[in-house]
Amino acid sequence: MNQTKRKVKEQFHLFLSNKGLKGTLQRSLILDAFLDLDRSTHIDELYLILRGKHPNIGHATVYRALRLFASAGIAREINLGDGLTRYGVAGGRRHDYLVCNDCGTVTEFENGSIERYQAEVARSMGFTVQSLKIELRGVCNRCMAQAGRHS
Amino acid sequence: MNQTKRKVKEQFHLFLSNKGLKGTLQRSLILDAFLDLDRSTHIDELYLILRGKHPNIGHATVYRALRLFASAGIAREINLGDGLTRYGVAGGRRHDYLVCNDCGTVTEFENGSIERYQAEVARSMGFTVQSLKIELRGVCNRCMAQAGRHS
DNA sequence: CATACAATGACATTCACTTTCAAGCAGACA
DNA sequence: TGTCTGCTTGAAAGTGAATGTCATTGTATG
Numbered sequence: 001m002n003q004t005k006r007k008v009k010e011q012f013h014l015f016l017s018n019k020g021l022k023g024t025l026q027r028s029l030i031l032d033a034f035l036d037l038d039r040s041t042h043i044d045e046l047y048l049i050l051r052g053k054h055p056n057i058g059h060a061t062v063y064r065a066l067r068l069f070a071s072a073g074i075a076r077e078i079n080l081g082d083g084l085t086r087y088g089v090a091g092g093r094r095h096d097y098l099v100c101n102d103c104g105t106v107t108e109f110e111n112g113s114i115e116r117y118q119a120e121v122a123r124s125m126g127f128t129v130q131s132l133k134i135e136l137r138g139v140c141n142r143c144m145a146q147a148g149r150h151s
Numbered sequence: 152m153n154q155t156k157r158k159v160k161e162q163f164h165l166f167l168s169n170k171g172l173k174g175t176l177q178r179s180l181i182l183d184a185f186l187d188l189d190r191s192t193h194i195d196e197l198y199l200i201l202r203g204k205h206p207n208i209g210h211a212t213v214y215r216a217l218r219l220f221a222s223a224g225i226a227r228e229i230n231l232g233d234g235l236t237r238y239g240v241a242g243g244r245r246h247d248y249l250v251c252n253d254c255g256t257v258t259e260f261e262n263g264s265i266e267r268y269q270a271e272v273a274r275s276m277g278f279t280v281q282s283l284k285i286e287l288r289g290v291c292n293r294c295m296a297q298a299g300r301h302s
Numbered sequence: 303c304a305t306a307c308a309a310t311g312a313c314a315t316t317c318a319c320t321t322t323c324a325a326g327c328a329g330a331c332a
Numbered sequence: 333t334g335t336c337t338g339c340t341t342g343a344a345a346g347t348g349a350a351t352g353t354c355a356t357t358g359t360a361t362g
Contacts, residue, residue: 022308022359043350058311063350081230083349098278111272118265118285125260126292127249134269135284141277173328173339209342214319234318308359315352326341
């Protein structure tokens with residue numbers, strides 16, 4: 001277990017005791033799987049990974065755990081409008097997404113200058129900005145390379 | 152019936168005959184309601200308006216019609232990740248949204264310079280951009296004014 | 303320990319949306 | 333105009349993601 005992971009787990013335990021909630025085997029397993037994956041994912045992916053090792057883990061528990069991680073500031077909800085709620089590890093405040101239309105991978109990045117400019121445009125329309133999301137869809141370099149190989 | 156509306160309806164009839172599809176009373180009613188509304192909306196809003204005049208119109212028919220309008224290039228799907236699919240009239244290629252967290256209104260605008268810059272950033276990450284969506288959430292000036300009045 | 307009460311998991315439910323299917327209707331062609 | 337093909341419709345049933353229910357289990361704390 002690396003340093004970052006240990007720190008996150010500490011943070012989570014602190015959150016639990018502050019709220020009078022309890023640490024359980026399931027939550028620990030789900031948090032491990034989530035952190036080990038180290039990329040944004042949707043719940044069924046985690047669920048399948050976990051079922052491989054622990055067949056008795058429940059669907060609803062994974063949903064509940066991820067929502068809990070989000071409210072603890074460990075995970076960030078990502079909603080790309082495809083009907084699935086994804087979660088990413090909440091380091092920093094990235095809200096710019098590159099979504100590959102081929103493989104579905106979601107890459108996150110942050111670009112402060114665009115956001116500042118965009119927010120200013122909104123203000124000029126009399127709009128008070130609270131949050132911002134930029135979503136770029138296309139083809140990632142990996143899929144592009146594969147497509148090249150086929151032709 | 153104004154000029155723009157007539158033009159859109161012509162475009163739709165052309166689309167239908169090209170595809171071997173049929174013009175029906177329902178499709179005409181739904182298209183009228185959609186164009187008359189003149190702002191992005193979700194299906195239930197249209198459905199309720201239509202039910203007022205024509206009680207026999209079906210839920211599924213409205214869904215089907217809007218999908219049809221989208222594939223005819225008349226409507227544009229807007230997916231803001233709140234679980235509702237909205238539709239806007241497809242004039243131009245706007246894909247920047249101001250969503251009011253208070254009243255839920257969706258205002259669309261376009262900002263070419265941001266998009267060009269953003270696409271360039273993506274390319275530098277080896278990503279080929281196909282489409283772009285910018286979503287700003289906050290409070291619109293109307294709601295802001297009302298909030299001011301209360302305090 | 304013992305006890306209170308949070309958490310779990312199987313199941314049912316919700317919510318937006320889609321599909322099914324029998325009946326109806328549009329449009330082409332004679 | 334009549335007929336006939338097959339697209340459309342509407343009610344109801346079905347999907348699929350996510351959440352609620354509830355009896356049972358497990359955990360932290362006294």
